[in-house]
Amino acid sequence: MRVVVTDRPFPQPNPYHDLLETTDALYDDALTGPEDEIVYPEVTTEEATVEACRGADVIVTFIAPITGRVMDAAGDVSLIVRQGAGYDNIDVTAATERGIPVSNAPDYGSKDVASHGLAMAMAASHDIVRADRQLRSNEGWGSSRVIEPLHSGTYGIVGLGRIGRRAVPMARGLGMDVIAYDPVLDDDIFEALDVEPVSFDDLLDRSDCVALHAPLTDVTHHMFSAEEFSKMKSSAILVNVARGPLVDEDALVEAVESGEIRAAALDVFESEPPTDSPVLECDGITVSPHHAGSSPAAKERKISIVRDEIERALRGEALHNVVNQEVYQFRG
Incomplete structure (x- = not known):
């Protein structure tokens, strides 16, 4: 299992550092092993994102461009999730055509x-x-x-x-x-x-x-x-x-x-x-510097929504915030 967090709006403290361990503990199950990882390349260009996402099972993004090229480099992706409400940095049509659900963090702020x-x-x-x-x-x-x-x-x-x-x-x-x-x-x-x-x-x-x-x-x-x-x-x-x-x-x-x-x-x-x-x-x-949704409470809600969605993806459970519901016509 490889989770790639391309870039983070809140790098400190790291909101995802214990995600794999927490998922195991929550379900009392050895979902992950020593070969599983979460990586934080902090990339913002398409070329860098392509390289960073190779082999990714889950892609978590903020402003990095998630294009068809990125998805093809990643391979068998089970989820792309945007750390925010908008998702215009993700090519949702390309994701749908590849059978990849795209989620966001709606209504956090x-x-x-x-x-x-x-x-x-x-x-x-x-x-x-x-x-x-x-x-x-x-x-x-x-x-x-x-x-x-x-x-x-x-x-x-x-x-x-x-x-x-x-x-x-x-x-x-x-x-x-x-x-x-x-x-x-x-x-x-x-x-x-x-x-x-x-x-x-x-x-x-x-x-x-x-x-x-x-x-x-x-x-x-x-x-x-x-x-x-x-x-x-x-x-x-x-x-x-x-x-x-x-x-x-x-x-x-x-x-x-x-x-x-x-x-x-x-x-x-x-x-x-x-x-x-x-x-x-x-x-x-x-x-003002794009900070309309930057209250401490909104930050915590955003992190919680994204973490919960990633955990559901890791467990293979139904996702809650999919913006391209038509993807399931492609996935079956």
């Missing part, structure tokens, strides 16, 4: 991410970050500054999944109306949340704050670019706590600097870390 989105929206609407910097350098004071609060406005959610649903009561707590766009959801989800379903263009036209909670796919890549910003209110704010490539950053900077939209707030970026991103030079864009 949905409340944290939703509340971070609201916090960033508030910071942007009240211009808090820029005001802080300028006050410390003796520029601007009190009534010389103007804020434009979001309360009593419309909060438009793009992607009404676990995180988007958590954001609904939070936005309502600010006295905001909530509308949402999610073309894959049935109407009963909207009805249960008492959220008005709207078209994408309608959401752009009506929202005072547009909050992105959608997954990254071929369809959603750059779903916010120059055309979309031109359809938003000039007083609107864009908040992205989902995936960076949902937003064309060059177009966003142009929209903010030209006044086409009022401001933006990003916790995620097209390339991470965003060392060369144009948003870092734009005062009207509030940023």
